[in-house]
Amino acid sequence: MSSAIITLTTDFGISDSYIAQMKGVILGINPEAIIVDISHQIEPHNVREAAFVLSTVQSSFPKGTIHVAVVDPGVGTKRRAIILRTPQADLIAPDNGILSNVFQQVTARSIQHPQIVSESNIKAVAITNPKYFRSPVSNTFHGRDIFAPVAAQLSLGAPISSFGKFVTTIEILPIPALFLSPDGSITGEIIHIDHFGNLISNIKEEDLPLRKNLIIEIGKKKISGLSRMYANGDKLLAIINSNGYLEISLKEGNASSYLHMKVGGEVKVKPGPK
Amino acid sequence: MSSAIITLTTDFGISDSYIAQMKGVILGINPEAIIVDISHQIEPHNVREAAFVLSTVQSSFPKGTIHVAVVDPGVGTKRRAIILRTPQADLIAPDNGILSNVFQQVTARSIQHPQIVSESNIKAVAITNPKYFRSPVSNTFHGRDIFAPVAAQLSLGAPISSFGKFVTTIEILPIPALFLSPDGSITGEIIHIDHFGNLISNIKEEDLPLRKNLIIEIGKKKISGLSRMYANGDKLLAIINSNGYLEISLKEGNASSYLHMKVGGEVKVKPGPK
Amino acid sequence: MSSAIITLTTDFGISDSYIAQMKGVILGINPEAIIVDISHQIEPHNVREAAFVLSTVQSSFPKGTIHVAVVDPGVGTKRRAIILRTPQADLIAPDNGILSNVFQQVTARSIQHPQIVSESNIKAVAITNPKYFRSPVSNTFHGRDIFAPVAAQLSLGAPISSFGKFVTTIEILPIPALFLSPDGSITGEIIHIDHFGNLISNIKEEDLPLRKNLIIEIGKKKISGLSRMYANGDKLLAIINSNGYLEISLKEGNASSYLHMKVGGEVKVKPGPK
Numbered sequence: 081m082s083s084a085i086i087t088l089t090t091d092f093g094i095s096d097s098y099i100a101q102m103k104g105v106i107l108g109i110n111p112e113a114i115i116v117d118i119s120h121q122i123e124p125h126n127v128r129e130a131a132f133v134l135s136t137v138q139s140s141f142p143k144g145t146i147h148v149a150v151v152d153p154g155v156g157t158k159r160r161a162i163i164l165r166t167p168q169a170d171l172i173a174p175d176n177g178i179l180s181n182v183f184q185q186v187t188a189r190s191i192q193h194p195q196i197v198s199e200s201n202i203k204a205v206a207i208t209n210p211k212y213f214r215s216p217v218s219n220t221f222h223g224r225d226i227f228a229p230v231a232a233q234l235s236l237g238a239p240i241s242s243f244g245k246f247v248t249t250i251e252i253l254p255i256p257a258l259f260l261s262p263d264g265s266i267t268g269e270i271i272h273i274d275h276f277g278n279l280i281s282n283i284k285e286e287d288l289p290l291r292k293n294l295i296i297e298i299g300k301k302k303i304s305g306l307s308r309m310y311a312n313g314d315k316l317l318a319i320i321n322s323n324g325y326l327e328i329s330l331k332e333g334n335a336s337s338y339l340h341m342k343v344g345g346e347v348k349v350k351p352g353p354k
Numbered sequence: 355m356s357s358a359i360i361t362l363t364t365d366f367g368i369s370d371s372y373i374a375q376m377k378g379v380i381l382g383i384n385p386e387a388i389i390v391d392i393s394h395q396i397e398p399h400n401v402r403e404a405a406f407v408l409s410t411v412q413s414s415f416p417k418g419t420i421h422v423a424v425v426d427p428g429v430g431t432k433r434r435a436i437i438l439r440t441p442q443a444d445l446i447a448p449d450n451g452i453l454s455n456v457f458q459q460v461t462a463r464s465i466q467h468p469q470i471v472s473e474s475n476i477k478a479v480a481i482t483n484p485k486y487f488r489s490p491v492s493n494t495f496h497g498r499d500i501f502a503p504v505a506a507q508l509s510l511g512a513p514i515s516s517f518g519k520f521v522t523t524i525e526i527l528p529i530p531a532l533f534l535s536p537d538g539s540i541t542g543e544i545i546h547i548d549h550f551g552n553l554i555s556n557i558k559e560e561d562l563p564l565r566k567n568l569i570i571e572i573g574k575k576k577i578s579g580l581s582r583m584y585a586n587g588d589k590l591l592a593i594i595n596s597n598g599y600l601e602i603s604l605k606e607g608n609a610s611s612y613l614h615m616k617v618g619g620e621v622k623v624k625p626g627p628k
Numbered sequence: 629m630s631s632a633i634i635t636l637t638t639d640f641g642i643s644d645s646y647i648a649q650m651k652g653v654i655l656g657i658n659p660e661a662i663i664v665d666i667s668h669q670i671e672p673h674n675v676r677e678a679a680f681v682l683s684t685v686q687s688s689f690p691k692g693t694i695h696v697a698v699v700d701p702g703v704g705t706k707r708r709a710i711i712l713r714t715p716q717a718d719l720i721a722p723d724n725g726i727l728s729n730v731f732q733q734v735t736a737r738s739i740q741h742p743q744i745v746s747e748s749n750i751k752a753v754a755i756t757n758p759k760y761f762r763s764p765v766s767n768t769f770h771g772r773d774i775f776a777p778v779a780a781q782l783s784l785g786a787p788i789s790s791f792g793k794f795v796t797t798i799e800i801l802p803i804p805a806l807f808l809s810p811d812g813s814i815t816g817e818i819i820h821i822d823h824f825g826n827l828i829s830n831i832k833e834e835d836l837p838l839r840k841n842l843i844i845e846i847g848k849k850k851i852s853g854l855s856r857m858y859a860n861g862d863k864l865l866a867i868i869n870s871n872g873y874l875e876i877s878l879k880e881g882n883a884s885s886y887l888h889m890k891v892g893g894e895v896k897v898k899p900g901p902k
Binding site: 377 | 631633635642662664665667669681684688689690693820822824856857859860867868869870880882
């Protein structure tokens with residue numbers, strides 16, 4: 081037995097017993113596993129959202145953590161199941177793009193050929209060995225029948241090569257690109273809206289053209305400069321959030337409702353007037 | 355101390371501290387208990403829904419798991435509290451029918467006399483020994499004051515006979531019956547709608563009259579044949595789900611919204627034309 | 629390592645990864661910590677609601693439990709972070725009033741000078757030692773960068789004095805007072821509405837003027853006498869709940885919806901006619 085950490089990220093919600101069935105299977109194999117829920121409120125079938133959420137936790141968990149992610153509209157089809165090993169963690173998921181953001185985080189690679197797993201610091205295995213599956217395997221719930229038992233066996237020390245063959249490519253979703261204008265402005269989009277209604281963009285701190293006198297445009301609003309804290313600023317504010325992304329927030333309110341802004345909405349950062 | 359698994363199924367929701375109060379009491383008695391949430395989103399006072407959800411996790415958890423179920427509109431009245439011991443698990447709950455589906459699962463009995471506990475593989479005890487209760491016992495929260503400490507003591511190895519006397523009957527809810535027609539068709543009903551809007555019926559795989567050319571009727575829609583996976587089929591599809599029940603699903607959508615179908619709605623399976 | 633219990637109470641919701649980020653940091657420092665969620669559904673920025681919820685769990689958890697509470701609109705400002713040590717628990721939180729109800733519970737003090745920490749049974753420290761923080765500390769997520777690692781270090785046995793200097797005052801919110809009338813009636817208000825729609829008032833059992841023939845007035849309704857259990861009474865009923873507060877409940881229904889009553893609504897208890 082081994083007290084490894086296994087996290088779960090799914091679109092299963094919390095009203096049914098699906099999550100508990102996965103936990104029961106894990107604990108039946110490794111009673112000492114420490115199971116942590118990341119989120120089960122991923123929008124149903126929204127692989128992209130899960131990919132983002134998964135990337136936000138990588139640096140907070142100890143090395144060797146096992147992250148299981150199941151947003152899996154293709155369950156039962158021929159889509160592969162994979163284990164991705166990074167210097168930080170093992171990730172177990174359907175090979176449907178759900179590991180895109182983590183992959184990009186680790187390889188720091190541009191998106192031209194993102195699907196090729198050929199870095200020295202990253203490995204992937206296609207899960208095929210039925211020895212590690214729950215029996216029989218249903219066609220509708222691989223979370224319980226494949227991903228959970230594989231995670232538990234991995235937590236007990238099974239080498240990743242025992243689950244299947246190494247693969248050289250994995251599915252990567254095209255990650256929304258930033259658009260750079262000749263005037264030095266940068267345009268991105270909202271990729272996640274959190275529980276507070278904060279609008280999280282795909283613009284990272286290091287992407288910002290200038291740190292002074294920035295003008296942030298969102299919907300029909302303009303925000304002058306970045307705030308250093310939520311309590312600061314004059315109602316609507318822009319801030320670099322705790323994961324390093326540019327975020328639009330409404331002071332003690334809900335920016336998403338206030339701006340009628342959804343995922344995919346445009347955010348533009350301009351250098352301010354001199 | 356003992357690292358037994360204790361699961362919790364309630365209608366308490368997750369916004370209040372009720373669940374945490376139960377967990378605090380359990381951990382105060384057995385700090386090594388592994389506590390797993392099944393669901394706290396059972397519709398308030400809906401004993402039948404809890405009974406179904408509880409039955410779906412039995413085979414996923416290791417033998418000896420302790421399941422605590424508290425949907426308890428009669429708390430503080432003379433309704434009994436019981437421990438049901440099956441070959442698979444111990445279940446601790448108010449004796450209000452919440453163990454009906456598990457009971458039927460274990461005894462595989464028809465519903466004529468389902469309330470009699472006289473199988474050799476099943477035992478029940480009425481919880482009466484105040485030595486194991488939190489003191490004082492409130493009239494409003496037996497989850498915290500009786501069920502939690504009893505579960506914790508049981509996880510430490512207390513024999514079930516120490517909690518009270520063996521009983522020969524327990525409350526069983528009439529489980530919706532299937533209706534068989536002379537033409538070979540079978541009629542059941544929707545007993546649960548999951549987070550994805552999947553409509554789960556009380557028709558099990560083994561109840562299906564014929565495996566080929568089936569026509570599934572739900573609302574005003576007809577579905578031809580069973581799909582083997584969610585990604586299959588043409589929008590609306592019928593599938594045997596991961597717990598063995600016939601389920602109606604909308605491909606990457608919400609069947610419940612699409613069909614305006616609720617719990618109790620009729621599902622009919624007909625042998626198809628030859 | 630040490631199997632101390634660390635609880636979490638926040639307004640972070642459960643759809644994002646914020647809670648998991650905190651748990652990852654805690655487990656990275658103390659892999660044996662037992663982490664229990666109290667609630668993450670505190671209304672965003674509602675410090676008062678969190679203060680109430682936090683007080684309801686104190687007696688259910690074993691002595692020495694570490695409670696982390698993060699409802700923190702002032703994150704990144706000069707508001708202090710504190711550890712409050714009571715005979716029952718250690719509480720780690722922003723010093724914004726979130727510990728008010730626990731403080732009052734422990735000191736049993738009237739509200740004249742509630743902010744002074746000078747009881748022999750209570751101590752407070754201002755958290756300032758960056759040695760125990762995650763590095764770098766963000767301005768937006770002290771839950772992950774300060775409160776989580778401090779809780780984990782405390783669970784490993786670090787003395788509270790190692791985190792900073794003892795302080796003599798902490799922030800206390802004015803707790804809604806009860807109003808006593810010359811006719812012996814007492815007026816309070818609704819301070820929390822639970823998942824069932826039960827209306828929990830700030831009137832405690834010991835505040836009630838007379839135990840017999842009470843008339844409870846709420847909205848335009850009058851309730852005669854206290855019920856002993858939820859199943860009792862005639863639809864709308866008043867009861868002393870499991871934390872000792874006067875609560876208005878609708879038998880197998882939702883009192884809040886039925887009465888259109890919200891937090892802050894008035895409740896009056898009158899001695900009945902002789």
